[in-house]
Amino acid sequence: MEKPNSSLTEVAFSNEVVSHTNVEVNSIYDVASLKTIPRIDPSQYLSFDMMPGPTSVRFCAKLWSIIPLTQNQEQSIKDTLGADYLYGYLNWYNNIPLFKRMARDYGAVVRIQGPFGGDFVVMLLMDDAINLTQTDGPYPIRSCLHSLQQFRLKNKQYQHAGPFLNCGSEWKKMRTLIEETLHNIVPHQGTIVRNACKEFVQRIAHIRNRRDEVPLTFESEIYKWSLECMWGLFFNKRCGFLKTGGLSESSEPAGILSATTGVIAAIRRCEFGVLVWKLVGTPNWKNLVKHADLLDSAIKKNVCKAQESLRQMKQNEKGVTPENASFLEMLLLKEGVSPESVLTTLLEMIIIGVNSLTHAVSFLLYHLSCNPNVQRKLYKEISTEQDLNKMQFMKVCINESLRLKQPIPLLNRVLTNNTVIRNYYVPKGTTIVITPQLYGIKQEYFENALRFKPDRWLHDEMKLNGYPLSSLPYGLGGRACFARSLVEMQLSSLMSEIIRKYRVEYHYGEINSTNTMLAAPNRSLRFTFIDRE
Structure with a gap:
């Protein structure tokens, strides 16, 4: 290249x-x-x-x-x-x-x-x-x-930040433990994810209007599905975010949904422009604390239940295995892992994971709706293949959508040593801003870079300096996303259920990403879901 x-x-x-x-x-x-x-x-x-x-x-x-x-x-x-x-x-x-x-x-x-x-x-x-x-x-x-780091520092119950914000040997230890636990748990998550996907498809049928179009708030429905998947992974149980008739405002799932979307919105506003909240408690900062505390309380309740469940298993001399335990329970059993560190890890993974998963689903639906030929090809594969692992065209559709619209479009590193970059002497402590969203749409790396062309990934794996370009949306280096296999399984499961039942269309203006740290679509997702015959 x-x-x-x-x-x-x-x-x-x-x-x-x-x-x-x-x-x-x-x-x-x-x-x-x-x-x-x-x-x-x-x-x-x-x-x-x-x-x-x-x-x-x-x-x-x-x-x-x-x-x-x-x-x-x-x-x-x-x-x-x-x-x-x-x-x-x-x-x-x-x-x-x-x-x-x-x-x-x-x-x-x-x-x-x-x-x-x-x-x-x-x-x-x-x-x-x-x-x-x-x-x-x-x-x-x-x-x-x-x-989010400031929120951590002001809460004594948090020993340190989670895997996204932490650094040093503590970060390395926790990341390794999370990767090991996910590797063992993910193969047993299929049933929970499939059930969540089926409920989401039923929910679509319930909220469509007479023209088969979903409401302006459809992004919130995707948030519900993302939360249901994350909740199932962490706690090995359904929470009920996707009830066909909707959520009661006073219900626990509604409170968790409100807290999650609220803290994400507050983080976006706090990170914008002048960081006045570092000096005084601004309304956005207070909203962040309020919603993060609510989400923290819901997670803490499940941590306590998991501790009690593990005690009962021990008393009954029942072994704990990935088949009968949750991600939370498996993590609590790791040597040197405290309930407080698990709490910070789960809170951070929910905030980052739910937003990233929602963004990925939103734009995969958008790209498929704008490219009916690609959608027909994907439907043909789904109709003839039941094994998600063998759906090669599904995988390349996900790769291509993530290339064009990345959930985390900006990354950074703080240099730990004096470094030479293009023959410039750059001192340690300097922050390096990395722009993967820009790389993903550059003609130098991808032919017809702005077009949605999943077929480009069907040939030999595309690499640059030995680095597989399909990994770009998941980050670079040692801090790349550790949940890639889980994300791909969740996306494949949902798309197979949706495309099998519906033909997806979109008839309004172009949808772009905000290209922010916690990226989001910049307009409503007014998709039309037409039943297949």
């Missing part, structure tokens, strides 16, 4: 650098890898200050640096208006055109210098991101969802 050509602006910048440094142009842009080099000699590489980026922001940063402040004052302002604020800007506005403009104006890597302190580097080529994450080291650091 050919690497993309440098933009004219990038070449012009290269010539300017050569005229001042006598460094060859090829040595700047044709670095083979991004390996961390022990005891890097900065004099051998281009200074970090020479990395291209918006000059107006750098001017503000220099002006700010001469203002006399106490250390506490300076830190407070950095926390609220520093580089995290700029990262919030990238995360919440229409960032794909912004990234394309950055690539045109500055090249493959762009330094954003926070006007009130802090730096981050935006990587606009997948090659660089793959190389960086392959040299992460054993404990890669990720910095994101500051509001």
Whole structure:
């Protein structure tokens, strides 16, 4: 696969650098890898200050640096208006055109210098991101969802953050335990997931109008299905989110649904722009705490029940196996795992997992409805094959939909060592912004990149520098999603039930993703579900 050509602006910048440094142009842009080099000699590489980026922001940063402040004052302002604020800007506005403009104006890597302190580097080529994450080291650091981290710190019951936010040896230990437990549990989740999918199909029939169109609130129905699947995985029981007649507002499932959607909405608002909630309790911050506490209470109740169930099994000398135990019970049995750490893990996995699963289902339905030929081909496969593991076209439809609309479109890493990136010396502690949503729609990596073409995945596995491109939506390096097999099983199960019973259509304007950390469709999912004869 050919690497993309440098933009004219990038070449012009290269010539300017050569005229001042006598460094060859090829040595700047044709670095083979991004390996961390022990005891890097900065004099051998281009200074970090020479990395291209918006000059107006750098001017503000220099002006700010001469203002006399106490250390506490300076830190407070950095926390609220520093580089995290700029990262919030990238995360919440229409960032794909912004990234394309950055690539045109500055090249493959762009330094954003926070006007009130802090730096981050935006990587606009997948090659660089793959190389960086392959040299992460054993404990890669990720910095994101500051509001959820703050909620953790202000609650004494939480020993540490969960697998999404934590880092270091504790993160590695918990991630390994979760992966092992999922590996044992997932093969036994088929019945629970299938039942949830059948109920979802029945729910669609109940909420359609006379034109077979679902209501504007259909995304909420997908949230219910996602929660039912997650609840079944964690607690090995049904919760009743998908009752055909709907949920009573006073019921426990309705409360859990409200808490889950509420905390996700609050996190989105808290992570936007100026992080004022770090200084004062804003309404969005209070909503986050309120809904997170409600969700926490529901999970804690199940943790207590699981502990009691394990005690009874022990008294009855009944062995605990993946066939008769839940994910929660299996995790509680792991050595060195406390109920508090399990609580934080489940809360985090529900927030991230439910949103990601809902986003994936929403856009898979959208892409299939907009491509009837693909939908017919998928229906033919579903009609003749009962084994989900053998549905190859189903798998490539999922790959293609996730490529175009990724649930987590931005990633980041905090450098743990001084690193060389495209011949620039980048100091440790710098945040690197990785843009997988941009990579997924770049012509350099995918022919007709903006088209939904599942067939592209049916041939030899597509790779870049040895990295399988089908893994891109699941993250990069050591912090990639550990539940990929579970997600694919859940999506395949749901789509097989829906497409077997309905022909899906969509007759309104284009639906796009918000491209935020917790991404969502930007308009209502007004699908039409027509019964098949």
